[in-house]
Amino acid sequence: MIKKRIKTLLEEALTQLLGSLPIPPYEIEKPKKEIYGDYATNIALVLKNKTNLKPFQIAEKFAQILSEERVLFSKVEVVSPGFINFWIREEYYKEHLREVLKKGEKYGSQDLGQEQRVLVEFVSANPTGPLHIGHGRGAAYGDSIARILSFTGYRVFKEYYINDKGTQMEILGRSVYLRAKELSGEKLVFPEGYYRGAYIYEIAKKALENYPFLLDLEEKKAVELCQTLAINLILEDIKKDLENFRVFYDNWYSESTLYERGKVEKVLRLLKAKNLLYEKDGALWFKASLFEDAKDRVVMRSNKEFTYFTGDMAYHYEKFVERGFDLALNLWGADHHGYVSRLKAFLKALDINSERLKVILIQMVNLIEGGKLKSMSTRQGEFVPLKDLMEEVGVDATRFIFLSRSAETPLDFDLDLAKKQSQENPVYYVQYAHARICSLFEKAKASGLKDFHLENLKTELLSEKEEFKLLKILENFPEVVESASLFLAPYKVTQYLLELAEAFHEYYTKHRIILPENLDLTYTRLGLCLACKLVLKVGLDLLGVSAPERM
C-alpha cells in the first residue's frame, strides 16, 4: 500500500531531520482535489509545536529528502501553509496491476488480526416470532463483518445466542396455549402484551395436532408443551430464513444450557467471593455502580428467577475465560444501548479487560412503502418478515441496501425502490459491471483469442486516462478493506464497489477492449478488466452478494 510506504519514508526522513522525537498523530490522505496530488500529508503542520521551525520550512526539508525516492514519486511539492503533496509515478500503478493479478482472490487480504480469535454474535433474536426486516439488517451486517474480519487475519467464529428462557418465552407459550383454546371454540380475551401474530395460530394448530390431549392437561403443563413446541418451530423457521439469506453460523448457543451446566451459579459465586452481590427487597443485586454503570442491577428477582442479564454474564464469562476468545463482537439493536455499560461493568468486576468486548449498535430500519412509513412490532404482529423481503426484493439487493449505510445511521428501506431492477438500485450497477466483464471474456474466447496470461500483459500500453483511473482504484482496494475492518464498516466496501463499477462502465463505454488488429493491447486491456472483475468479485463476496456472470 502506498500509504504505508509513504509513512515509512516520512518517518525515516523525520529521524534524519530531527532525531527520534515522538511523532504526533498526522495524516496521509488522498486529497479531494487533483491539483494536490495523489497523496498528501500534514506532518509538517502537526510538527510545528514540537520544533522551532516554521511548518513550511520543515515541509521543504521533508520534500527534499523524499523527492529522492524516484521509484514511487514523480513529484513532491510543498504548498502553504506546509502541506506536502505527492504525485505517484504512473509506472508504479501499472506495475501494481501485475500484483493484483498475481494475488488473485487473495488480493486485499491482510493480517490485521494476527490470528486473534473473535466471536461474532449477531441477530440472536428471541425465538418469539419470525425474523423481520430489522433482524435482516443485523444479519447482513454481522455476516459481512465476519467475512471482512476473516479476510483481514482474524479467526472468526459466528454464533447465535438463543434466548430460550425467561418471561418472554413463557408469554410465548401462553400465547400459543390461548390460541389453541380459541381454536377449540373457547371464547376468551387475548391479553395485552401477548404475541398476536398470525404464526401463533399456526403453532397452536400444530400443538393441537401433536398433543390432542393438550387442553385436558393441567394449564402449567400445557403451556410448557406449547412453549417448547413454539420455540422449536420458530427457531427452525429462523434458521431457514438465515440460510436463505446466506447467513450460516458456527454455533447456535442455547441460553438455558448455561443454567444446566452450572455456568450461572459459577459466575454468581465469583461475584459473591468479591463481595459484589447483596440482597435488597427480596432480590439479589450486583454492584454494577462500582464499575461505571448507572446503577446496581438485579441478578435474581424476588420470585427467585434469574434475569436475562444473569445469563448474559455467564455467557460472556465463558466467552472470554473458558472458551478463550480474544475479542467478542456483539451486534445489538440500538434500543439495547443502555445494556452495554451493564455488561462491561460485569467484565470489569471480574478483571476482564472490557475493551475486549465490542458492541455495535445497529440503528432501526424504517420501512417505506408507497412513500409511507410502516411500523413494526413483533408482539402486535405488525412487521414485514425477512422472508417476504427476500422474496420480493431478492437476497442480493436486500443485503446490498443493508450494507450501504453505517450502522449508526437509521436506515430508510424503500421497498418500491429496492424492488426496481433499474438504475436507481445500485446493486445491479455493480453486478452489471461484473457480468459485462464476464461477457467480454466470452466474446474474446469466441473470437479465437487465447486465455489471458500474465506474460501477455504489456502495461506500458495502458495510456488512457480511464485506464489510470481504474489502476488507481484497484490499487486502493487493500486500504479500503483495512479501513472496513478497522472501523467494522462494511459500507466502505459497498461504496468502493460503486466507485470501481462506475470507473469500469466509463472505461467500457469509451474504449474498446477487444481489438483484433492489436492483440498486444487487447491482452493488456483484458488483463486490466480481469483485475476489475477479480476485485469486484472479492468485494461482493465480503458483502455476501453474488457476482453473476450474466444478467
Next chain:
RNA sequence: GCCCCUGUAGCUCAGUAGGACAGAGCACGAGAUUCCUAAUCUCGGGGUCGUGGGUUCGAAUCCCGCCGGGGGCACCA
C-alpha cells in the same frame, strides 16, 4: 430529568483520532448506440454543513449552550 444515535443539495446518504475552494447516488433537464450486454455513458443546475458562541494558523469534524428527529433509562429481553 439523565444516557446513546442523529440533523450536510429536492430525496437517500458519504465525509467526524481538525486541514487546502463541501462530495456521491437518486430525482430533474439536455444529449450519446452501424461496433465487446443501454441494468451503460456524457453535460447541466443545485448546499446559511440545524443554530449561537468558543478553541485553532485552519472547524461539517473538537468544546459549551440552544432547537428539531429517533431510541433507551425494569425484579422485560
